[in-house]
Amino acid sequence: MKPAEKVKVAVVGASGYTGGELLRLLAGHPRMEITAVTSEKSAGSTVASVFPHLASLLSLSFEALAPNAIAKRADAVFLALPHTKSLAPVADCLAAGKRVVDLSADYRLKNPALYETWYQTPHTRPELLREAVYGLPELHRSEIRTARLVASPGCYPTAAILQLAPLVAHGLLRPETIVIDAKSGVSGAGRSPALPYHFPEAHESVEAYKVGQHRHIPEIEQELNALASRRSRENAIMIAFTPHLLPMNRGILSTSYCRLKKPVDAAELRALYRDYYKGERFVRLQEGNSSPNPRHVRGSNFCDVAVFADTRAGWVVTVAALDNLVKGAAGQAIQAMNLMLGFPEEMGLLSPGVFP
Amino acid sequence: MKPAEKVKVAVVGASGYTGGELLRLLAGHPRMEITAVTSEKSAGSTVASVFPHLASLLSLSFEALAPNAIAKRADAVFLALPHTKSLAPVADCLAAGKRVVDLSADYRLKNPALYETWYQTPHTRPELLREAVYGLPELHRSEIRTARLVASPGCYPTAAILQLAPLVAHGLLRPETIVIDAKSGVSGAGRSPALPYHFPEAHESVEAYKVGQHRHIPEIEQELNALASRRSRENAIMIAFTPHLLPMNRGILSTSYCRLKKPVDAAELRALYRDYYKGERFVRLQEGNSSPNPRHVRGSNFCDVAVFADTRAGWVVTVAALDNLVKGAAGQAIQAMNLMLGFPEEMGLLSPGVFP
Amino acid sequence: MKPAEKVKVAVVGASGYTGGELLRLLAGHPRMEITAVTSEKSAGSTVASVFPHLASLLSLSFEALAPNAIAKRADAVFLALPHTKSLAPVADCLAAGKRVVDLSADYRLKNPALYETWYQTPHTRPELLREAVYGLPELHRSEIRTARLVASPGCYPTAAILQLAPLVAHGLLRPETIVIDAKSGVSGAGRSPALPYHFPEAHESVEAYKVGQHRHIPEIEQELNALASRRSRENAIMIAFTPHLLPMNRGILSTSYCRLKKPVDAAELRALYRDYYKGERFVRLQEGNSSPNPRHVRGSNFCDVAVFADTRAGWVVTVAALDNLVKGAAGQAIQAMNLMLGFPEEMGLLSPGVFP
């Protein structure tokens, strides 16, 4: 019996933290083989010189992005470019007949006007927006399987959507009461040095930023409203969303608050969550009073979720923890690609978190 | 001209982080002199052996608490004992005619039934509760000046009350919409080792705890409702409050969310806050889009506050940062004692934060 | 073709950080299957409750240690008990015919008198000491293959021995000039809370401890002298060794200094190291001026090594980085067990480090 052949994949924009994480995870994937890695600023350098943790495990070198050159050597492409830089390369890769998972925000919003508002540049490929699938497998598994283009969600939206989806899908919450207070490790800001991420500034430090103005807001609202409208044509969800920068390398903790239309007790809420996520390999509901913590998902593709009922004050509080570079980026992208390529969804993604 | 005489002060329960901070700040106070320090577990040890940072600056030794012995050597007493342990010692010190600032929660709640509910033990000195003054100088300055007993607020309430007071005092917010998402450094949990605070557990880690159940909730509600009722007999504030443990030594960042009864724009909100805190030496309102950060108040008695209007979604977001051991504990207690002793309120408390 | 059968393994003392790391790595091992896990203090608890990062991946529960019960369910045993607690259980497992890798220090020192001096308790099984193999595959590969009992080295010795072995084996260094200044993350101190490891004490903190008195000293000297004596009967190595506690979770960085008998230039030194470690899968020599850093081996079994020549002052400086819980504990133990069981040495151990 000869081992199954591997699918050749390229990683475009591979010298940042998300790119590095794709390389780390793909290095151990049984059915994918990295054949090309691109980086404008590191073109010509070996992967090991940019990512010493991968030394002796990957012997590739970075090259500048040339879609045609990539197309010859890969059957599927991951793009981890900055927002607004992915519009054209995605189109090129699709034109060359490749399966594409794009990790930028460029194909996530269905409404190009919304894209222009939040990213302050027009969307140049609105026709591709229509076919792009929002790459959260827990919500869009079947569309992902047949997609040519998957727009893989960001770290904050993955946590926010997964922690609220059961309440929204059941039409339980009052749409005007949703607050999401999110906390992120610094790797979420990327690998380019800047003062807010300079160690002595970011250490022993915590700060709210872009209060009510973060670009992840519209995709969270898009997905929650889509879920709500399946049931009741409701389309009224607007969230208060405040991200915070925390003094840690990896991890998102998202705490959400909402009021329900009618009281539901803690046990019912948990049952509802258990039922909603039954069979989901990467969503782990917490038992009892245990509380999700990024330390338990570090380096892994899990999203740990808990729901609490504050019956005294009348709020439901949900908490989600994930690794921003894995379930919030590279792992989720591979999960989608597994689906697109007909592999088991969890292939290459079941490594436990690294604790402590 | 001879220098003014110093008031002799005792610090009871001085071997924890709050106690150590009282010693640090009092060591430099121009008009207070520490004459006795107590600690049950460190009795007999020098201050320098328990707190090497104070070596060569303080030459006292810890003794076991004996109120009469203390009373002979001190004119004023700070108590930094654990919650529920302060009930009797406070009464003893008052009986001996001392001015008392108590840093525990034991005399903060006006309603003894509420104390029993949240601290699960009856309040044994309800008569003293009536005269105790909640020690937040920005709200209760004049009562503090004449108080025998001040109950100094905890770290979370100080941030929460200061960040919301202007909105509440003006009757602007809808009382059922208040969410407070608070983040604390680990020193807030005290100096006793336990698994959640063991370095490898607490580092690269963030966790919500006691969701909707934290003991600081009733004092926040008590003070906000008192403020609200001055205006309109409203007494309806119940908050959603979730504290989080962050991987840093010191600092509280408190993010609050609420909806207003009618829209107020960002400029008006800022003007309202500026006006409310005019002349307050320890409340620093942030300009422009700058966001409070505990790194800027580390070791200092300032509370930095900002208010943001999320006009899109209809929320007002306020952010407050303070050092949990200074404005959230020892510094605030000294601020109150300064008032009680007729000293300038800011005496000994104007050292800048230590950044980075 | 049916997949190769798995060997049943037990992990004794599995609720600490080293135990947890054995579970993490074994969960993904293609040829080993965990059939029993013991812990005195967590007996009765599920693995997931003690190690939430392993939830949904391992469904075992801890049991109290009963060697006979273990012997029935496992063919090979890892013991991760505290020093001095492993003496009897190792003997019991061997008596039951199991292959044993012991991660404590109990069987590392060939000389029982030395054990008694440093561990302050007599060695009760000196006859087993004689057959125990020091489990550093890079030095003792062939003996490990046929061993019944492997004494897996600690984290500091692994770094110290690997960084100095090429110089010692070639008889280049002056034995009285060796200084080893080692730095460790806090997980090296175990999972039991205590004041030095309490977050606010260990964060923003670095401290030398047990200067010249750490128990890892005699095994470093034993192994270096054994290497030296193969060549020249020299047996004179005594090291200055100072461990330091660093504010990070994982990782050892070991910096050693020595003078050579005659000058050797940087290029020769590097060539000598390259040659010595040719074919070693887990020793990665650094190129150019790049410097080993635990961040590049986090969660992985690699030991990164560099050698520098300070020709001005006449010193050779070597630097080694490893993950104290992997190459410094659990990974190394599995590497040895792979050899004992006839599996490829690197099986289950080639995951890249998790960076950042």
Next chain:
Amino acid sequence: MKPAEKVKVAVVGASGYTGGELLRLLAGHPRMEITAVTSEKSAGSTVASVFPHLASLLSLSFEALAPNAIAKRADAVFLALPHTKSLAPVADCLAAGKRVVDLSADYRLKNPALYETWYQTPHTRPELLREAVYGLPELHRSEIRTARLVASPGCYPTAAILQLAPLVAHGLLRPETIVIDAKSGVSGAGRSPALPYHFPEAHESVEAYKVGQHRHIPEIEQELNALASRRSRENAIMIAFTPHLLPMNRGILSTSYCRLKKPVDAAELRALYRDYYKGERFVRLQEGNSSPNPRHVRGSNFCDVAVFADTRAGWVVTVAALDNLVKGAAGQAIQAMNLMLGFPEEMGLLSPGVFP
């Protein structure tokens, strides 16, 4: 009695971490008043916008450096410019008749050839080198009192010299055996963002750098050899020096190793250190087995020192801890200026460390 008048001081290059620390400490100095602060890149900005921790405490704005303009408004000048940028401004300030403390390395090395070798630029003011005094008060107190120009030592040299001076001054150590393994927090690298100091790179990370090549080496050797030669014309000290970058904001821990010419026991060593540093306000010798730790000097001007005898292996190990921005920079500069201006040496410098 009217309060003593304040001396007007300028801080040149005040927008980095060292500059910020000068501002923090001078803000509380009873006899110095900051009248001018310069920064090329922040010219025009308020101090509070660059250093929010100083908001409400200092109301100055940065200006570009113009020595004549400064000279009119200040009687004494601190310069905290990068190495090689201080040569001309120092000369200008002296020419204008000001007392100068320079915190760069530009006037520390007596031998201009050595300066050229290590800083790779010729020294343009060798005549001033001759009169510059190396600003370590514990060694050069009397020269500092009468100096026009003090070259304030760097952080590593302060620790290294103070920890070894007693041994060197007594001619006890063998000069070819000195190893100094130094560890620094990241603020030592300054406030300019760069990849090695980007939070996710520097956190959970420790790295040796510039092995045997750090520019602080020659000043350590200069001062130790000067001390040695007072006694015996020995001039043979060359050190092995390796700095390491640690994941913390502030602090230096320096561990030195040396062999003695003849055995001296631990008690004698301690007595010798106690005697050598008798009366020194800022050197705190540790008692018993307690070990210096930067956490105990954070924000303060103390240098904590311990000496250990490893009689088994024949080494003496000394450990020194200081805050790199205070005793290793700004505090030490103020200590020297106090001496130059005839103030008590410790004026404005006795604040305890901020722990935790």
